[in-house]
Amino acid sequence: MTSMRTDLTSSATAPAEPAEGVAPTTGGGRVLAHRLSVGYGDRPVLQDVDLALPDGAVTAIVGPNGCGKSTLLRAVGRVLSPSDGAVLLDGEPVHRMPTRQVARALGLLPQTNVVPEQLTVRDLVQRGRFPHRGAFSRWTDRDEEAVAVALAATGTDEMADRLVDELSGGQRQRAWIAMVLAQQTPVLLLDEPTTYLDLAHRIEVLRLLRRLNEERQVTVAMVLHDLDEACRYADHLVAMCEGEVVAQGAPREIVTPELVEEVFGVRCMTVPDPVTGTPLIIPT
Amino acid sequence: MSITTPTLPSPAEETARRPLLPARRLLLPAALALAVLAGMVLALTMGSSQIPLWRALTAALGVGEGGDVFVVRELRLPRILVAVAVGGCLGASGLLLQGLMRNPLASPDIVGVTGGASLATVVAIGAGTAPVLLPVAAGAGALLATAVLHRLAHHTGSGGARLVLVGIGLHAITNAGVTLVIARIPVDRLGAAEVWLAGSLHARTWVHVTAVLVGAAVTVPLAFWLLRRLGALELGDELAVGVGVPVTRTRTALLVASALLAGVAVAVAGPIGFVALGAPHIARRLVGPTSPATLATAALVGALLVLAADLIGQRLLAPTALPAGVVTAALGAPYLLWLLHRMGRR
Structure with missing residues (x-):
């Protein structure tokens, strides 16, 4: 499976939204998952997942509850150890690298944190x-x-x-x-950074991440619940279902009624977002 | 459906909860260190006989009348140094354990760590172990109790009720063990065991000073070394992984450091309760979240508390002397009740 990305060049018109896709490039990327399998006890959650986070792009991981999207992000962030396969950072398996060294390349914001x-x-x-x-x-x-x-x-x-x-x-x-x-860190991993936030705060956080990506070329990968938001703010979408990656690529290329039905089991039509042109999901 | 409007804290609230200035984080430990020093000097002059300040100070240096020198250097100075070192170890131990468990009640004397040290020490006294080796026994007992606690109550959310319940159970079991050992102990060693169990600083000698200082010299640097990791660990396990803390190893190291600090203190002074609970709370109120200043403050507050408890114990019902552990228990128990009340209201 090839990873596609849209280059971010013309951001003058809508600074906080992804720009019109220029030329899709095959993304290698510093962070890769290779045949990654992760399980809790005997229960496998991820099986043979291949993933490439395109450098300098915003990637959103989407899918229904329990599909393993947080598990994937946490495995990439080395919070969970793979039962098989590996997460590679610049070609080296992260689980075998000194954790402090990984922490200088990968930033991780978990879903729940403790405030002393x-x-x-x-x-x-x-x-x-x-x-x-x-x-x-x-x-x-x-x-x-x-x-x-x-x-x-x-x-x-x-x-x-x-x-x-x-x-x-x-x-x-x-x-x-x-x-x-x-x-x-050149790469930021965020596990549901917008959960529990109201609309205004969700947009505030997503625009911030977008801006960090554009101004500082930070590679962002995040788990998002809302497919419309993911389409709007991400260059690269990873759609997951039952522990497997079903599709990955630019939102406007991969988000189709068929994919939404396959992944979420919802019948819908997609229309272009009037502001950004990215797909909007309208359940039918 | 409800409409929520953003609520801004009222000015009064904001003043009440204003964070502490960085300068305060430096000055407070320094001021406390001076207070501990002043307390030590004061304690040199006090006891069954009053010795004027100047004579007490020169006697401490070995100059002056033979009686003074003996009283100050052989009776009072060791006792004072043990009190300060024990209090410091207890304060530091509590700070590490509370931070690690993310629970203000997770103090070694509440959750059975001190109990484990007590049981091991009483067994060692019963077996006729030399006083120098008692810290080893106490340290081993504290470590064992910590391992059991960790095993049974690890990963139980932020409320941590389970941790405290398991700890209280562990404390009860070790207490029962102590009672059992006391019932079986040879009569000639019974007195030593009972005096020790009351948490007394009576008749501490330079042997005790050496033991506690050697213990502290190993464990206190370890505590400071682990402090930055503790600061990250407090924010959650996953976040700690994210910033590059080896979580499992760090947690084990913190547990060991906390257990050894408590064990060393218990070995030379017996179970002096509530200092490890209260000193870190006071330190956090005074200098804020986990930092080297907070650890230093917790240790200094602990030192001050034990020193004061011992002085109060000696003077309050003079000529009858109360062990320092009895004084801290009398002050600490109401504090614990107040703390539980306040936590219950949240």
């Missing part, structure tokens, strides 16, 4: 510098700069001295994203 009491946004973002610091090393100018850049990029600099547990859902999610950004 008394923790300010700045404290949180500083903890993202972990893979760049030794146990006793001093806080350097580079660390300080990385934190400042992460705060500014996510618009959390104004709330840097506030406590994380008193922020609204959207603000809090931005603070977590800032923490992962401070890690300064």
